[in-house]
Amino acid sequence: MLKIDNITMKFGGVVAVNQFNASISKGEIVGLIGPNGAGKTTIFNMITGVYKPTLGSIIYEVNENEEDITGLRPDKIAKLGICRTFQNIRLFKELTVMDNVFIGNHLRLDSGVFSAVLRLPKYRSEEREQFEKSRYLLEKVGLYEERDEKAFSLPYGKQRRLEIARALATDPKLLLLDEPAAGMNPQETQDLMEFIVDIKKEFKLTIFLIEHHMEVVMGICERIYVLDHGILIKEGNPLEIQNDQKVIEAYLGVE
Structure with a gap:
């Protein structure tokens, strides 16, 4: 590989x-x-x-x-x-747990800036799909209950899991x-x-x-x-x- x-x-x-x-x-x-x-x-x-x-x-x-x-x-x-995590955790610390994972999904969105700004049907459909994907990933890493918490408030071990969940959102091989x-x-x-x-x-x-x-x-x-x-x-x-x-x-x- x-x-x-x-x-x-x-x-x-x-x-x-x-x-x-x-x-x-x-x-x-x-x-x-x-x-x-x-x-x-x-x-x-x-x-x-x-x-x-x-x-x-x-x-x-x-x-x-x-x-x-x-x-x-x-x-x-x-x-x-190909995706990675870092030796020093690099989360978006002021964003929520859910938002950190959702950001990883953007790599796979087909809609452009114009579609996103106007919230056209295609973008809204993709957004719903990516939200469900983010929810699934957070459930898999055991962080769904903390989805609305700020990333910096998580214990160290859970921050590591969140960083991995964000990487998984990019659909790595x-x-x-x-x-x-x-x-x-x-x-x-x-x-x-x-x-x-x-x-x-x-x-x-x-x-x-x-x-x-x-x-x-x-x-x-x-x-x-x-x-x-x-x-x-x-x-x-x-x-x-x-x-x-x-x-x-x-x-x-x-x-």
């Missing part, structure tokens, strides 16, 4: 990511781990069009057609079915989660793991996630890529990653 071929990202003389290669198949949950500053979020930024790779290419398969999405604008990539368990307590982390597995099945998603909580990565990922200083040092299943000496040294150092 996604093929990353030798992508490199340089900022002046600093090489943040160096010749990273990866492939993700449809229906997988794949992890990307590494120490702080290893280049993980930079890779997500290249996949989603925030950064254009200095070198290399990113190929995405949509509707059985391969598309080179290297350097495409973020909105174009989102329309192709590939969902990128950047540290979804950051700041969560053990019970919230366990609930999140079950939640990710559930939405993967429910919405037929492929998931690529960055995470520092090893219980999350080892518990739900089928394969894992390990970065250190922008370089891929290991790829394998959870058991192979846990027992790899290079991975251990990257996290714990060398005696």
Whole structure:
């Protein structure tokens, strides 16, 4: 579904990511781990069009057609079915829970500005459909009872769920989660793991996630890529990653 071929990202003389290669198949949950500053979020930024790779290419398969999405604008990539959440939660905090999800739906509206301003029948019909979709998503993530509350008033774990619900509103095929368990307590982390597995099945998603909580990565990922200083040092299943000496040294150092 996604093929990353030798992508490199340089900022002046600093090489943040160096010749990273990866492939993700449809229906997988794949992890990307590494120490702080290893280049993980930079890779997500290249996949989603925030950064254009200095070198290399990113190929995405949509509707059985391969598309080179290297350097495409973020909105174009989102329309192709790739959406993400962020390491630092980026909700519209002063808007309601419902409005945050409804905004995600706008990517799939066909009506233009003229139709929206005049509230023509086509726009009103689409609006009703998207409202029902938003209601369904909030029920799925357990937030429908809080639909009229301001986003900032939600507890941290529920804000994470809301951000994922907003991403789901864009109808993604590939969902990128950047540290979804950051700041969560053990019970919230366990609930999140079950939640990710559930939405993967429910919405037929492929998931690529960055995470520092090893219980999350080892518990739900089928394969894992390990970065250190922008370089891929290991790829394998959870058991192979846990027992790899290079991975251990990257996290714990060398005696």
